[in-house]
Amino acid sequence: MDLRVFTEPQQGATYETLLRVAKAAEDLDYGAFFRSDHYLHMGAVDGLPGPTDAWITLAGLARETTRIRLGTLMTAGTFRLPGVLAIQVAQVDQMSGGRVELGLGSGWYAEEHAAYGIPFPKEKFGRLEEQLAVVTGLWNTPIGERFDFTGTYYQLSDSPALPKPAQARVPVLIGGHGARRTPALAAQYADEFNIPFASLVDTEQQFKRVRAAAEAYGRRPDDLVYSNALVACVGKTDAEVKRRAEAIGRDVDELKANGLAGSPAEVVERISAFRAVGSQRMYLQMLDLDDLDHLELIASDVMPQLS
Numbered sequence: 001m002d003l004r005v006f007t008e009p010q011q012g013a014t015y016e017t018l019l020r021v022a023k024a025a026e027d028l029d030y031g032a033f034f035r036s037d038h039y040l041h042m043g044a045v046d047g048l049p050g051p052t053d054a055w056i057t058l059a060g061l062a063r064e065t066t067r068i069r070l071g072t073l074m075t076a077g078t079f080r081l082p083g084v085l086a087i088q089v090a091q092v093d094q095m096s097g098g099r100v101e102l103g104l105g106s107g108w109y110a111e112e113h114a115a116y117g118i119p120f121p122k123e124k125f126g127r128l129e130e131q132l133a134v135v136t137g138l139w140n141t142p143i144g145e146r147f148d149f150t151g152t153y154y155q156l157s158d159s160p161a162l163p164k165p166a167q168a169r170v171p172v173l174i175g176g177h178g179a180r181r182t183p184a185l186a187a188q189y190a191d192e193f194n195i196p197f198a199s200l201v202d203t204e205q206q207f208k209r210v211r212a213a214a215e216a217y218g219r220r221p222d223d224l225v226y227s228n229a230l231v232a233c234v235g236k237t238d239a240e241v242k243r244r245a246e247a248i249g250r251d252v253d254e255l256k257a258n259g260l261a262g263s264p265a266e267v268v269e270r271i272s273a274f275r276a277v278g279s280q281r282m283y284l285q286m287l288d289l290d291d292l293d294h295l296e297l298i299a300s301d302v303m304p305q306l307s
Contacts, residue, residue, distance in 0.1 A: 001275055001306040002031040005295065006073055006229055006283035010038035010112075012047050015057060017289050022061050024292050025068055028299035032069035032101070033061065034283060037076050040112035044249065055088045062096035071101035073194065073229060073283060074175060077127055078107030078120060082134035082154055090139065090165040098166035103173035103194065104132060125181060127153045132189045136172065139165060175229075177206065183213035192225040194283070197258065203228060204277035227281035228274055231259035234267050234298055244294060248287040260284065264301035271306060 005025040009018055022033040037054040041047030058070045070092070075085070085104075093100040106124035107113075113120035121127060130151040141147040141161035149156040174186040175194035183206070186193045193210045195203055211221035233248070233255045235241035241262060245252045255261035260270050260282075271282055286294065 001271060001279070002281040003298070003303055003306065004032040004034060004069075004281065004283045005030050006285045007033070007035045007289060008038070008285065008287060009035055009057070009289075010041050010047060010051050011043075011045050011287065012041065012049070013052070013289050014049060015052055015060060018052070018057055019061065019064055020292065021286070021289050021295070022065055022068065022070075024295050026065050028295055029303070030068065030295075030299065031281070032071060033065075034071045034073050034101075034103070037072050037074065037079065038109060038112060039079075039118075040109065040115050042109075055092060058100065059092045059095055062092050062099070065096075065099075067099075069099045069101060070096060071171075071173070072103045073196070074103040074105030074173065076107035076109075077104060077131050078113065078118060078124065082131040083138065083156060083159065085131070086135045086138040087163065089135070089170060090163045093165035093167055093170055094163065096166070100165070100167070101171040101173060101192075102135070103175065104128070104135070105175065123153075129185060130154050132172070132174075132185065136189060137161075139170065173227075177202070179206075179209060183209040184217070186210050186224065187213035187217040187219060190224055192227055192281070194227045194229060196229040196283075197231070198228065199258075200273055200277055203274060203279065207278040225280050226278050227283060228279045229283035229285060231255060231261075232267070232284040232286060232294070232298065233259065233261040234264060234294065234302065236263065236297065236301075244288065244291065247291070264297070264305075267298075267302050268305045271302075275306075 025033045039051040054072050089102050106128040110120050130153050134149050138161045147159040147161040171191040173192045174190040176182040195206050207226050214221045233244045260267045
């Protein structure tokens with residue numbers, strides 16, 4: 001089971017904070033540092049000092065880390081044109097020496113679009129389909145050849161399809177709870193399928209849908225990685241768990257029901273239950289980014305039991 005760190009900087013984090021977390025995650029041998037792609041906070045927080053851009057952040061981290069993989073859960077398709085996104089991700093991949101992964105979703109948070117003057121189209125999923133075709137098409141076009149695309153939402157003509165990423169194939173993550181179109185899209189484009197904040201029952205059901213869609217598309221279902229994202233709140237004692245839950249404004253019982261909360265032994269048991277229904281990778285949503293001891297505890301008391 002690969003454990004990865006997943007952050008939500010829109011809730012309030014500077015680049016320096018994210019850098020400390022990413023370096024700690026690298027030193028503690030987590031598999032990757034991922035971040036959300038949002039421009040507006042959610043819930044009862046002020047979001048100070050304000051948002052940071054996902055790909056600008058990852059570009060900085062690409063130069064200030066050496067081993068850890070870097071990516072997004074999920075880049076909002078509404079924020080960037082697909083040709084521009086392909087250039088951005090390829091450049092950050094080059095800057096990192098080939099450590100980037102692209103999670104791409106349709107975008108959903110209407111309020112952040114209104115707050116920053118970003119168009120929020122009604123038909124988002126169709127745009128996402130075309131974005132994936134364009135981004136992967138640009139990367140896969142051999143050097144010296146040209147790329148053209150004529151879609152409903154995007155048109156590219158005589159593109160040199162440059163630059164290329166450092167990796168021969170940048171892993172693409174697709175995720176969500178949709179029962180039909182999401183599995184089909186994952187079957188066509190994804191290297192990894194992620195289901196966020198889901199129960200064991202929903203996880204197992206969605207993984208089965210994706211595996212069936214992959215087979216129907218002509219791919220081996222095992223060619224995809226299957227992963228979860230869940231909030232983490234781990235402590236050596238009940239008091240420590242409670243303190244960490246209070247720090248993120250959550251209830252311990254709720255976290256135990258819907259996330260990864262409790263003692264290291266409890267969390268190992270919970271993650272193992274997800275592994276039993278097919279999960280191979282866990283993104284630990286870390287909401288208190290100043291609590292580096294939390295990362296160290298999971299690395300020392302949870303990670304070894306899952307290897």
